[in-house]
Structure formats: C-alpha cells, structure tokens
Amino acid sequence: xxxxxxxxxxxxxxxxxxxxxxxxxxxxxxxxxxxxxxxxxxxxxxxxxxxxxxxxxxxxxxxxxxxxxxxxxxxxxxxxxxxxxxxxxxxxxxxxxxxxxxxxxxxxxxxxxxxxxxxxxxxxxxxxxxxxxxxxxxxxxxxxxxxxxxxxxxxxxxxxxxxxxxxxxxxx
Amino acid sequence: xxxxxxxxxxxxxxxxxxxxxxxxxxxxxxxxxxxxxxxxxxxxxxxxxxxxxxxxxxxxxxxxxxxxxxxxxxxxxxxxxxxxxxxxxxxxxxxxxxxxxxxxxxxxxxxxxxxxxxxxxxxxxxxxxxxxxxxxxxxxxxxxxxxxxxxxxxxxxxxxxxxxxxxxxxxxxxxxxxxxxxxxxxxxxxxxxxxxxxxxxxxxxxxxxxxxxxxxxxxxxxxxxxxxxxxxxxxxxxxxxxxxxxxxxxxxxxxxxxxxxxxxxxxxxxxxxxxxxxxxxxxxxxxxxxxxxxxxxxxxxxxxxxxxxxxxxxxxxxxxxxxxxxxxxxxxxxxxxxxxxxxxxxxxxxxxxxxxxxxxxxxxxxxxxxxxxxxxxxxxxxxxxxxxxxxxxxxxxxxxxxxxxxxxxxxxxxxxxxxxxxxxxxxxxxxxxxxxxxxxxxxxxxxxxxxxxxxxxxxxxxxxxxxxxxxxxxxxxxxxxxxxxxxxxxxxxxxxxxxxxxxxxx
Numbered sequence: 001x002x003x004x005x006x007x008x009x010x011x012x013x014x015x016x017x018x019x020x021x022x023x024x025x026x027x028x029x030x031x032x033x034x035x036x037x038x039x040x041x042x043x044x045x046x047x048x049x050x051x052x053x054x055x056x057x058x059x060x061x062x063x064x065x066x067x068x069x070x071x072x073x074x075x076x077x078x079x080x081x082x083x084x085x086x087x088x089x090x091x092x093x094x095x096x097x098x099x100x101x102x103x104x105x106x107x108x109x110x111x112x113x114x115x116x117x118x119x120x121x122x123x124x125x126x127x128x129x130x131x132x133x134x135x136x137x138x139x140x141x142x143x144x145x146x147x148x149x150x151x152x153x154x155x156x157x158x159x160x161x162x163x164x165x166x167x168x169x170x171x172x
Numbered sequence: 173x174x175x176x177x178x179x180x181x182x183x184x185x186x187x188x189x190x191x192x193x194x195x196x197x198x199x200x201x202x203x204x205x206x207x208x209x210x211x212x213x214x215x216x217x218x219x220x221x222x223x224x225x226x227x228x229x230x231x232x233x234x235x236x237x238x239x240x241x242x243x244x245x246x247x248x249x250x251x252x253x254x255x256x257x258x259x260x261x262x263x264x265x266x267x268x269x270x271x272x273x274x275x276x277x278x279x280x281x282x283x284x285x286x287x288x289x290x291x292x293x294x295x296x297x298x299x300x301x302x303x304x305x306x307x308x309x310x311x312x313x314x315x316x317x318x319x320x321x322x323x324x325x326x327x328x329x330x331x332x333x334x335x336x337x338x339x340x341x342x343x344x345x346x347x348x349x350x351x352x353x354x355x356x357x358x359x360x361x362x363x364x365x366x367x368x369x370x371x372x373x374x375x376x377x378x379x380x381x382x383x384x385x386x387x388x389x390x391x392x393x394x395x396x397x398x399x400x401x402x403x404x405x406x407x408x409x410x411x412x413x414x415x416x417x418x419x420x421x422x423x424x425x426x427x428x429x430x431x432x433x434x435x436x437x438x439x440x441x442x443x444x445x446x447x448x449x450x451x452x453x454x455x456x457x458x459x460x461x462x463x464x465x466x467x468x469x470x471x472x473x474x475x476x477x478x479x480x481x482x483x484x485x486x487x488x489x490x491x492x493x494x495x496x497x498x499x500x501x502x503x504x505x506x507x508x509x510x511x512x513x514x515x516x517x518x519x520x521x522x523x524x525x526x527x528x529x530x531x532x533x534x535x536x537x538x539x540x541x542x543x544x545x546x547x548x549x550x551x552x553x554x555x556x557x558x559x560x561x562x563x564x565x566x567x568x569x570x571x572x573x574x575x576x577x578x579x580x581x582x583x584x585x586x587x588x589x590x591x592x593x594x595x596x597x598x599x600x601x602x603x604x605x606x607x608x609x610x611x612x613x614x615x616x617x618x619x620x621x622x623x624x625x626x627x628x629x630x631x632x633x634x635x636x637x638x639x640x641x642x643x644x645x646x647x648x649x650x651x652x653x654x655x656x657x658x659x660x661x662x663x664x665x666x667x668x669x670x671x672x673x674x675x676x677x678x
Contacts, residue, residue, distance in 0.1 A: 014645035038646045060643035063530045063587040077582040078630035084648045110554045137524040
C-alpha cells in the first residue's frame with residue numbers, strides 16, 4: 001500500500017508491505033527503505049523498532065483529532081498535525097506557506113463572542129496574520145487568516161455572539 | 173464533616189483527594205455536560221445542579237446551597253474560580269448553617285477590593301506601588317492630576333478605578349503624554365464600566381511576580397510560607413510557577429514573608445490566602461493584591477514544604493490550631509515547578525482546543541505529581557476554563573527540577589486534542605528560563621518574537637519526521653487491513669470474549 005502522508009506541512013510518500021515474520025514491515029519513505037517491527041499499543045499507539053540490529057525504539061501514537069479527518073501524532077510530548085492521502089486541512093495548507101486558492105473563510109471554532117476586529121474590508125493580510133478576536137472558554141482568542149490575501153468580507157461586529165462554524169471574515 | 177466541593181475539574185479532584193486522606197465523605201456537584209466528569213466519579217455522592225452554562229450551575233449560589241442541603245453536607249469547599257471569592261456565597265453558606273472552608277465574608281469583601289486591600293497594606297506598613305490613594309473623578313482637571321503625577325514620577329500608569337483586563341489603562345512615558353492618556357482612559361472606562369474615575373500608579377519597569385502563601389487559624393496565628401515565583405505569564409495569566417524564587421535571598425524572604433503576614437494579621441485573616449507582590453530589580457517589593465482563596469499554584473509550596481495546604485484549610489475550618497513549625501514553612505526544601513496543562517493549541521495563539529480525549533497517560537515516576545481533572549474518553553467541554561491538569565516536578569535543585577519536568581512532559585500523553593505540553597517542552601529549553609533571567613514581560617516578548625518566525629512548538633527533526641511518517645503509514649496500513657478483520661473496538665470486544673471463554677473453561 002502507498003500513502004501520501006503530510007506531517008507539519010511536509011508531504012512524504014510512504015509505501016508499506018508486510019515482511020516475513022510477525023509484525024514486520026518493509027516501509028519506504030521518499031525512496032529510503034526501512035525494516036520496521038511494529039506492535040499496536042492500545043487503540044492508537046504503536047511501538048516501533050526501526051532498522052534491525054541497532055534498532056531505534058520509539059512509541060508513537062496516531063489519533064484522530066477534530067472532525068475533518070485530521071490526525072494528531074503524539075511523539076515524546078509533541079503533538080504534530082498530520083493527514084493521510086491529501087485529506088489536507090486548511091491549517092496544513094496555511095502551514096505550507098499559505099498558497100490556498102480562492103476565497104477562504106475564517107470561521108468560529110466554537111461558540112463565543114466577537115471581541116474585536118483586527119482588519120477591515122480591503123485590508124491586505126499575510127498568512128497567519130490575526131484578523132478577529134473571539135472570546136470563548138473565558139479566553140480571548142485571535143483567529144488568523146488561512147492565507148495571504150485581501151479581506152473580502154467582514155461578516156460580524158464586535159459584541160456579537162457567534163455559533164461554532166459561523167463565518168466571521170472572508171479572505172480572497 | 174461531610175464536604176461539598178463547589179467546583180469541577182482538577183481542583184475538585186484535588187480537594188476530594190485531601191478529604192479521602194482525612195477519611196471525610198465528599199459531595200460533588202455537576203452540570204449537564206459534566207455528568208461523566210472525573211470529579212463526579214471520585215466523590216462519594218454527586219448532585220446535579222443545572223445546565224452546562226456556568227452562570228446557571230457552578231455560579232448559582234442557591235443551587236449549591238440546595239445541593240448541600242439535599243446531600244446532607246455540612247461544609248463547602250469552593251476551590252478556586254467560580255464562587256471562591258464571592259463574599260455573598262460565603263455568607264449564604266454561613267446563613268444556611270454550612271461551614272465555608274475559606275476566609276470570612278468580611279475578609280473576602282475587604283481584600284477583594286483593590287483600593288481596600290491597598291489601604292490595608294499601607295496601614296500594616298507594607299510598601300505599595302507608589303500612586304494616588306484617592307481616585308480622581310471626572311471633575312478633577314488635568315493640571316491638578318499633573319501636579320500629583322510629578323510627585324509620583326514617570327513612567328507611570330493611568331488606571332481606571334473600575335478597570336480590569338487592561339481596559340482603561342494607559343502607560344505614560346513623560347508629562348507631555350499625560351493629558352491624552354487621562355482622556356482615553358476616562359473614555360474607555362466610562363463606556364466599559366460607566367465610571368470614568370482614574371488613579372495613578374508608578375510603573376515598575378521589569379517586575380517579577382513573587383507571592384507569599386499563608387494560612388491563618390481562628391486562634392490568631394498566621395503562618396507565611398516560602399515564596400512562589402509566578403513571572404512566567406502570558407497576557408497576565410500565570411502559566412508556570414515555581415518555589416523558591418531565584419530572585420529572593422533568605423534575607424529578602426524573611427522581609428517579604430513578614431510583610432505578608434502583617435497584612436493578613438491586620439485584617440484578622442483566616443484560612444488560606446496569598447499576598448502578591450511586585451519585586452523590582454533593585455530588591456524593593458510592593459504589595460499588589462491579595463487572593464482570598466487557594467491558588468492554582470499551591471502544589472509548588474506543598475512540594476517544597478511537605479505541608480498539605482488543602483488538608484490545613486479543612487482543619488482550620490474545623491477550628492483546629494495551626495501547629496506548623498513556622499521555620500519549616502519558610503524554609504524551602506529543594507525546588508518545585510508547576511506547568512498548567514491546558515487544552516489549547518499553542519501553535520494557533522493558544523486557542524482553546526476542546527474535544528474528545530482519546531487517550532491519556534499522565535507522567536509519573538520520581539518527583540512527579542500530576543493533579544489531573546480529566547480521563548480518557550472525556551470530551552473537554554467548551555463552557556469552562558480549559559485547564560486539564562497541573563503537572564508538578566520536584567527535585568533537590570532547580571536544574572534537576574527542569575530536567576525532571578522536561579522528562580515528565582515528554583512522557584505525558586494526551587491523544588485527540590491539542591495541549592500546551594509542546595509549548596512547555598520548548599520553554600524548558602529556553603536559556604533565559606533556565607538561567608532564571610526573566611520578568612513578567614518575558615514570555616509575551618518571547619512569543620511575539622517567535623510569531624514572526626512562525627515555527628511550530630512541535631517541530632520535528634528530519635529523522636523524527638521520518639519516524640512519524642512511518643508510524644502514520646503503519647497505522648493507516650493496519651486500519652485499512654482491519655477494515656477486513658474488524659475495528660480496534662471489535663478486536664477489543666473479541667479479546668474480552670476470549671478471556672471470558674477462558675475463564676468459563678476453568
């Protein structure tokens with residue numbers, strides 16, 4: 001099987017087949033071949049022994065996060081966003097340099113209240129520049145532009161209560 | 173004594189643990205979305221108090237009092253947040269015949285007011301940040317304020333009496349900017365709080381936030397503890413705390429703890445409280461405010477003194493005498509650091525990251541304490557503060573504590589949601605943090621610099637990225653294969669069935 005795996009915005013081609021022996025796999029990452037001994041730990045964990053004799057031993061978990069096919073890889077305390085086979089999220093695209101095309105909405109990630117707008121219609125914005133501040137879970141959260149572009153529409157005003165998923169600002 | 177805990181999450185679990193150790197029965201309260209929360213399961217009894225919205229559950233005084241009555245509780249521990257510093261709640265508990273495990277309503281009222289607390293400190297002979305004692309209402313002309321400003325000295329801060337959260341606050345570098353600052357502070361405060369009165373305060377340039385925990389009993393004894401340093405703040409919110417402070421010598425500790433105890437004694441303070449100070453670079457310190465409750469960072473004090481503050485809160489409320497050795501309380505043994513683990517995405521400006529926790533394996537081992545409030549399978553709700561655990565490390569020296577904290581953060585596994593763990597791992601590596609060269613502005617400056625670069629706190633080396641790709645690939649392969657042989661859940665149930673069959677065969 002071959003997968004296109006995106007980790008922290010970088011895509012790698014990974015092909016996998018079972019090798020002779022229990023739990024052994026031939027794994028190729030961007031052309032580099034590895035012999036991997038993999039064992040499931042719980043529902044999401046994997047214990048990996050990579051490359052034979054002096055095997056590197058790592059525990060890595062791959063768990064779904066959010067509802068959009070996004071995965072989070074947990075590794076030594078770090079949490080790395082990933083996706084398999086081009087289920088790329090807006091975030092992965094923004095992380096890759098903000099080359100998303102077309103109109104991109106900035107949506108409320110959870111119910112909250114609009115505290116202030118950091119941009120107006122017509123403003124030029126950079127990728128990941130803050131555009132609107134929403135208060136939720138007792139904290140003010142700055143939501144950022146998914147791409148570099150121009151503010152096409154501002155759909156809310158300060159003080160407004162917004163539901164999860166509500167479009168706040170559109171970047172073109 | 174049966175204790176109702178008027179709170180949720182990790183602090184409710186923390187209080188329940190203290191009660192268990194004292195063999196006291198506990199009552200949890202919960203809102204709609206907290207039916208499956210950990211504090212409900214760990215208490216002996218649990219009472220539903222209303223909808224998920226805190227204003228209609230955890231903040232409703234009558235609902236809590238009613239829950240205490242229905243469950244037969246005779247004392248209430250407020251934890252922190254929610255009703256912990258609400259004098260009306262403390263009074264209502266007393267009126268209902270319940271012991272409130274905290275200070276008296278009068279003490280909460282008096283020390284909860286910024287100007288009231290400041291006046292108490294001045295009367296106790298404790299330095300406050302130089303500034304005006306009486307506010308200037310809208311009728312006071314700017315030139316009269318300017319004369320007072322010249323006495324205080326620049327730079328200074330114009331603050332709204334009714335202000336908070338940075339609103340109605342202006343920093344003034346010199347006399348020429350004063351009028352404009354007064355105008356904007358007045359107008360902001362007028363529209364936000366309906367009160368345009370302002371006062372002036374000297375601006376302390378690179379302050380450290382150092383605070384003194386204390387306990388007071390009902391027999392006139394007040395005992396201060398070795399200080400906590402809480403200068404690692406993001407937007408005025410503490411995120412990492414430690415004890416002792418690198419900036420506090422034994423001689424300074426003696427002066428600060430004595431000053432804190434003097435303020436508390438002057439208002440006949442009882443139970444747990446904390447006096448917060450700003451510590452200037454030259455070693456002078458100023459009273460900032462008093463928190464009339466237990467604090468999130470109380471474990472670092474517990475770790476370096478081996479004194480259980482929550483158990484003492486309960487004992488004091490029962491009328492017991494404080495018999496802690498005062499010397500031991502101000503003599504830190506080793507070093508402790510606490511990281512507040514939030515369900516937030518540090519790579520997205522610390523945006524809350526609620527959702528389903530698919531797996532949880534807290535750190536453990538030597539010198540590690542996990543004050544957790546969640547468990548695997550729990551959906552972190554959007555309604556409340558998003559702190560899911562306090563991770564505390566203790567070791568003989570600060571360097572060893574940082575090494576131990578880094579080890580523990582690497583061990584800590586939270587699957588399915590983002591947390592601030594990767595940010596703490598990064599912070600523990602920063603040279604300024606490791607060397608203790610920081611003040612309250614350090615973290616915001618550091619994060620602002622980082623933001624320009626825009627890299628993730630969870631950045632991987634090429635080798636680690638390759639290993640992560642192998643893991644994601646193997647995971648996808650196994651799931652695709654399992655599509656034929658069954659999901660992980662089905663495999664699990666099959667294993668249980670097999671185990672059951674084996675049992676049946678014996």
